[in-house]
Amino acid sequence: MDGLQRIPILKVGRVLIVPIQVDMDDQTVMHLQERILSELERTGARGVLIDISLLEMVDSFIGRVLSDIAAMARIMDARTVVVGMQPAVAITLVELGLELRGVDTVLNVDEGIKLLRCEFDFNEEDEGEFSWGELSAFAEQINRS
Amino acid sequence: MAVALGFRLIDQTRLVTVTSELARNVVKYARRGRMIAQPTRGEDGREGLRLIFEDTGPGIPDINAAMRDGFTTGGGLGKGLPGSKRLMDDFRIESSAEHGTRVTVVRWL
Ligand SMILES: Nc1ncnc2c1ncn2[C@@H]1O[C@H](COP(=O)(O)OP(=O)(O)OP(=O)(O)O)[C@@H](O)[C@H]1O
Ligand SMILES: [Mg+2]
Numbered sequence: 001m002d003g004l005q006r007i008p009i010l011k012v013g014r015v016l017i018v019p020i021q022v023d024m025d026d027q028t029v030m031h032l033q034e035r036i037l038s039e040l041e042r043t044g045a046r047g048v049l050i051d052i053s054l055l056e057m058v059d060s061f062i063g064r065v066l067s068d069i070a071a072m073a074r075i076m077d078a079r080t081v082v083v084g085m086q087p088a089v090a091i092t093l094v095e096l097g098l099e100l101r102g103v104d105t106v107l108n109v110d111e112g113i114k115l116l117r118c119e120f121d122f123n124e125e126d127e128g129e130f131s132w133g134e135l136s137a138f139a140e141q142i143n144r145s
Numbered sequence: 146m147a148v149a150l151g152f153r154l155i156d157q158t159r160l161v162t163v164t165s166e167l168a169r170n171v172v173k174y175a176r177r178g179r180m181i182a183q184p185t186r187g188e189d190g191r192e193g194l195r196l197i198f199e200d201t202g203p204g205i206p207d208i209n210a211a212m213r214d215g216f217t218t219g220g221g222l223g224k225g226l227p228g229s230k231r232l233m234d235d236f237r238i239e240s241s242a243e244h245g246t247r248v249t250v251v252r253w254l
Contacts, residue, residue: 057158059165060224088158096162096228097214 007032009039015047015116016040016078017109021054029065036069040076047116048073051109053084063098070102080104083112146182150194156252159232160194166225167198167248173219175202175245185251193234193253201245208240 007028010017016039024032036048050066052058058066070080082105085093093100106112147157164180171178178200185195205211212230217223226248230236235251 057162057165059162059169060222060228061165061169063224064222086158088155091155092158092162092232095159095231096166097224097231098222098228 009035011043014045015049016045017049019051037072040078046078048078048080049112050082051084058089058093066103067101081112081115083109147194160252163229163232166229170225171198171200175200191253193251195251197249199247204242204245205240
């Protein structure tokens with residue numbers, strides 16, 4: 001079975017949410033990067049929120065993937081935030097010597113949303129279909145699951 | 146196995162990460178090889194876990210260079226080997242063009 005479709009990309013307002021839960025092989029990663037790029041293009045989303053709370057480790061490969069996604073998103077004028085890194089993973093990452101270039105890391109989805117929110121500083125008209133309430137509710141769902 | 150031996154979460158994470166780095170190197174640079182995990186006991190009696198990654202690939206011509214942060218011939222970050230050394234208590238690497246590469250690491254409980 002191929003694992004290509006296993007990572008969902010959810011769009012809430014102007015933010016793409018990518019919950020990474022599976023061990024990614026190279027193919028899955030390439031495919032995910034392409035999908036994020038085309039979703040950014042298609043939807044004009046301004047933020048990418050990558051939830052890694054279910055990853056038990058981040059090695060140099062995944063670290064590079066996260067940086068690559070951030071670089072790619074920046075070209076599309078979107079900011080990338082990584083949320084939910086477990087403390088043990090964070091410590092290991094430092095010892096490994098990885099810096100997630102261009103990636104902001106925050107503790108949970110709510111923090112991530114806050115960060116993206118002040119970054120864009122949406123006013124009422126800008127928000128359009130967007131609802132922070134909707135996103136927060138969704139975030140809670142992710143946090144609980 | 147790391148769990149069974151009683152490693153705490155942070156050490157489990159170190160071991161999983163090192164396994165991923167070194168196994169990925171084997172697959173990437175040597176195509177195939179094997180990994181051996183064995184519980185071990187130090188001279189002072191403390192317990193630990195030893196991981197061995199060996200392959201019969203092309204070997205590493207300049208080990209000193211390969212151990213440097215940022216050195217890569219595979220378009221990577223060059224963090225796998227030096228990072229693994231930092232994550233483990235013991236780290237040994239042997240490599241030759243004839244026999245391939247063997248990396249042995251130990252984390253003590
Ligand atoms: N098993 C191996 N067989 C042959 N060469 C190896 C092997 N492992 C590592 N090397 C060589 O050592 C270099 C450094 O390895 P290291 O894992 O530190 O970095 P990388 O694999 O290039 O990048 P990263 O692991 O950060 O993605 C590699 O680029 C490769 O040239
Ligand atoms: Mg490597």
